[in-house]
Amino acid sequence: MAKTQDSNLIPQLPLSRERVLATALRLADEEGIEALSMRKLAQVLGVKAMSLYNHVTNKDDLIDGLVELVISEIELPDLTIDWKTAMRQRSRSAHTVLLRHPWATIPIVSRVNVGSAMLRYIDATLGCLHAAGFSLEMADHAWNAIDSHIYGFTLQELNFPFEPSEYAEAAKMGLPLISAEQYPHMNYLTHRVIDGSYDGLHDFEFGLDLILNGLDQLRKPT
Template identity: 75%
Template sequence: MAKNTSSRKSERLPLSRERILWAALRLADEGGLEALSMRKLAQALEVKAMSLYNHVANRDDLIDGIVDSVVSEIEVPKPGADWKIAMRRRAISAHEVLLLHPWATMPLVSRVNVGPAMLRYVDSTLGCLKEAGFSFEMADHAWNAIDSHVYGFTLQELNFPIEASAYGDIAAAYLPQIPAEQYPYMNQLTHQVIQGDYDGLHDFEFGLDLILNGLERLLK
């Protein structure tokens, strides 16, 4: 029995910052940031909690690290590329990645994120816009406008209380609260959803294209 235990210990991967962040990312993906604690992380890694502090400073450092890991999954635009195509692909990639990691959008918008992946991501974005002819000031405004759409749409999609398949039934249930004489346009729109003429689903790329087309006119 002692021999088997020793063998298992020898086969265990050595603790490292990369291994800790990988395990932390899995915990956050499974249960959100509220599920991420040093104690739970140590249990998942089968180590003593204190040993984690040899590689991460604290829980904040841990969150910063896994946020940067998420950012590293987003497609990065290249300076010199067609800026509009690159920004569109970047935004769609960011939206898809954040849906895969539902906890990540809030720390992205509420923390100072200066990890290597984030710095590369922002620098390449600025570079792509600057090389396309935007001033630094307008490039900064442009990528922030795009990201505001990405983050806002993603948060709404993740937290909206109605499943898409139930829109028609929910619209019918709420119709009595939207009388035509008081709310004529909302009433007509609700009837379109009930009748199936319109699915009521908002399109991420619709808003994205409005922003990109506006930036294109500004550049010209």
């Protein structure tokens, strides 16, 4: 006896905001936020574009929702441990999450993001710093300084034109442009990268330690 035409079909999952955002996040990670459109998202979901507007208002609302998903992946500071350790763990987590979602840093720093995940993230950070002895005003300066390092370092890492394994060869190719007479310090470091005695890698922890140690001088111990 012949099978009915739809006996092997998998039931279509109902469309929801969560499903729309999860699919959009995957597309943004794979192709970048610029390539994400409502039409393409609808095509991947197997629905008509107009049906998306029952779950997201427009592309701005879509991006706000994606930012919320990314921020929710970042580890909140742990109030039960030393504040510097908590801030270091939070910063490492944020850096890792932003590398996992390479498109996300710009929407985070260039938009007014006031979703619950973002507000919880900021308030928990302020609370950790305040509990450590910073005034709320100084805590606001502190977390902004920390996050400026996270975002700036992440963007530089994502957009640097060479992979770490290519540094020595790139240094060798660039050496003729960096004469010892005109640029003695850069010439010295370039030779060290070429001969392998210095890796030339940018160090996230180095900058983070400078900021945390500097901030420690400004707090009033509890």
